[in-house]
Amino acid sequence: MKSTNSYTSVAIGLHWLTAIALTAAFAVGVYMHDLPLSPDKLRIYSWHKWAGVCIFVLVAIRLAWRCTHRPPGPPAGMPIWQHRAAEGAHRLLYLLMLAIPLSGWLMSSAKGYQTVLFGILPLPDLVQKDASLGECLQAAHRWLNFSLAALVAAHLAAALKHHWIDRDDVLQRMLPFLKQK
C-alpha cells in the first residue's frame, strides 16, 4: 500500500541508480585526469564520456518522474528552515547533475574531441575547438564536480542525522529494507 509518506519504487530505483553511476563516473574522472597517454587512457576517457551522457539522460528521466510524481513531504515537526534548506539542496543537486555532464560534453568539444556515444552515435559539437575555452570548461567541470561532491556529503550527513538523531523515517523511505528490520 502506498501512502503519501513513501516514494514510488521507480523514484527509489532512479535515486540509487544515479547515486551509483555518479559515484563511479566521479571516481573514474578523478583517477583518469592525470594518466599518461596510452590506449587505456583513451578507452577510459571514452567510457567516462559515455557514462556522462547516460547519466544526463537518467537524470532527465528522473527529473520528469519527480515533476509528475509528488514526493513525500517533510517529517512532522521539522523546522521550516530545514525544509527550505532541503528544498534548495535538492534543486541544486538536480542542477549539478545536469550541468556536470553538459560541461564535460562542451569541454570535450572545445578540446577538439567530439563525443561519439558508444563509438557509434556522434553527438554534435556545440562549441568549436578553442584551447582557452577548453581550459575554462575543464575548470568548470572540476568545480561543478567538487561542488556536487560537497553537496552529496551534506545530503548524506542530513540523511544520517534524520535516521540517528531525529529518528524519523526520512532515510528509511529511500531505503525500504531498513523498515523491515
Added chain:
Amino acid sequence: MKKSLLIAAVASIATYANAVEFDRWQADKSVVSFVFKQMNVPVEGRFKRFKGKLNFDPAKPTQARAELEIELASIDAGSTEANDEVAGKLWFNSKNYPSARFVSSSIKPLGNNRFEVAGKMSIKGRTQDVITPAILRQDGGSATFEGNFVLKRADYAIGEGLWADFGTVANEIQIKFRLTALAAGKN
C-alpha cells in the same frame, strides 16, 4: 649565324614556357592535414612545416613530378599531449627520422584536371608505394596540387608496441593535401 642564334633563343623560350617548374613554395596557400580516429572519434591534425616542388608542363602532364618533404616535428595532432606522444619512438621517432618524404613516380591524366599520382612515401625508414587521386590546377604563375588518400599507419610502423592494436587508434588515416607553388624565376 644570327638566324641560328635567334632560333636557339626562341626554342629556349618555348622550352621554358612549356616545362614550367613550380618550385617556389607558397606555405600560406598549402596545407597538409589528416584525420585519424581514436575510439571512433575523428580527430583532425596537420603539419605546419613542409616543402616540396612541382614540375608541371601542361602539355606533357605525364611527365609532371611532385615532391614533398614534411617536417614531422611540426605536427599538430590535436593536443599538446598528443604532439608529445607522436614525436616518441613508438610513433614517428622524429629525432631519428625528422621528415617524411613523398616522390612521385608516375602521373596519369584522368581528364578534367584530374590525375592519378603514384609514388614512394618514406616515413620512419620505411618506403611504400602510394597512389592518390589529385587535381592539378594551373592558375597564371602558380600551380596547385590537391587531393586526399588513406594511409595505413601500420605500413610505416607509426604507433608500435602498445599502440599497434587498432582498437583505440584506427589503422586508416585520411591524408589531405593542397600544395601551391609559384613558377620558378617569375615574380
